[in-house]
Amino acid sequence: MTPPIRSPLDRIELRREEFESLRDMFAERLGLALPPDARTSIERRLQDRLIHHGHGSFSEYAQFLRFSGAAVDEWEELQDVLTVHETYFWRDEAQLRSVRDEVLPLLAAQGQGRRRLTIWSAGCATGEEVYTLAILVHESGLFRDWFVRIYGSDVSRRCISVARKGVYGAPSFRAIPQDIRKQYFHERADGAHVAERIRAYCSFGQVNLAQPDKIRLVGRQDAIMCRNVLIYFDAGTRRLVTDGFLDRLNAGGILLLGHSESLAHVSTAFELLPLKGDLVYRKPLGSFRSSPEFLKPT
Ligand SMILES: C[S@@+](CC[C@H](N)C(=O)[O-])C[C@H]1O[C@@H](n2cnc3c(N)ncnc32)[C@H](O)[C@@H]1O
Incomplete structure (x- = not known):
């Protein structure tokens, strides 16, 4: 099913308690340390992931990550989305x-x-x-x-x-x-x-x-x-x-x-x-x- 076209105004909000729950999950599964002020950037970076899976809220997405057997590939995607891959020859x-x-x-x-x-x-x-x-x-x-x-x-x-x-x-x-x-x-x-x-x-x-x-x-x-x-x-x-x-x-x-x-x-x-x-x-x-x-x- 093709996901409905969304406008930027349809942004799905990442509420504080949802952010904290996701942050704990990322720390436990990926060893990632997200600072408390990362909420806005996480909200922005994960919009496409929610849309891709057809989730209407971050709570739904968190449930999917925690309990669905189909989330294995999503964890890999997430690791990619949450880290920066910036590099170049002769760096430093x-x-x-x-x-x-x-x-x-x-x-x-x-x-x-x-x-x-x-x-x-x-x-x-x-x-x-x-x-x-x-x-x-x-x-x-x-x-x-x-x-x-x-x-x-x-x-x-x-x-x-x-x-x-x-x-x-x-x-x-x-x-x-x-x-x-x-x-x-x-x-x-x-x-x-x-x-x-x-x-x-x-x-x-x-x-x-x-x-x-x-x-x-x-x-x-x-x-x-x-x-x-x-x-x-x-x-x-x-x-x-x-x-x-x-x-x-x-x-x-x-x-x-x-x-x-x-x-x-x-x-x-x-x-x-x-x-x-x-x-x-x-x-x-x-x-x-x-x-x-x-x-x-x-
Ligand atoms: C900013 S890049 C650094 C690349 C290169 N070392 C440099 O300094 O130019 C950081 C890299 O760390 C990788 N990374 C993050 N978490 C990782 C993990 N748990 N295991 C292995 N690599 C990881 C990311 O995928 C990303 O490609």
Whole structure:
């Protein structure tokens, strides 16, 4: 049945108690922390979802989410609608300089025996961060003849499908140096394609970071980059996710967060490693431990 055409004046109101109930449900199911002033933006963002399912009120929609077996796909849609997927190549150039000049040489020294480099971009959205890392690794020349794997994950299936294609439009290139763009992308009618020699380092998967059993399926990593993702989570979920990162990192492995993010009040298991151009976290050398919390069955 085609839903009736609605005018903007038909806006369905999200009442305070409905917002609070939805907010609690999103925190419980998705680990999302919505601030109290998010009511208007949630009301706006979810209008289309209610119309799509033919619900006349947010209470009806909440009932559907809570009790209907058919709501499984809707939860996935919701996660997509409630988070921002903004990203681009060469985001936060200062941090990338640190990765190039200090983190990669450190990982090359630490991994000399194994000649294996694994990096995970957790919450990579449409993949630009993953290809940026792959280009930096390639350009460094430090890992020739090594096994190199850059793994990108996101909760959004739509984002992961874009990442796998590796074809991008102008907004993704707002910060990338022109010579890098020329060297590692092929311009075609449908967009700029990531060069095959860079794609060859990269793989992608759908992972909900709020689910510890999903994190456990990701392999051991020498470094994890998780930028502009933890900001969406409540304190408990942040703790759970960073415990998961600790578990997945090799001893001496590096955790890179976004420039406004920190582990203050989240985890004391990492040590701070002050670099010349950035502050990163490191799983202590000689540490084989995982957080006991993380090892608890879920
Ligand atoms: C703002 S983007 C950050 C992209 C990239 N890391 C960057 O900084 O450019 C945030 C991403 O986090 C993802 N995200 C939000 N909640 C998540 C969860 N529970 N598990 C995995 N990814 C999640 C969103 O889907 C979104 O693509």
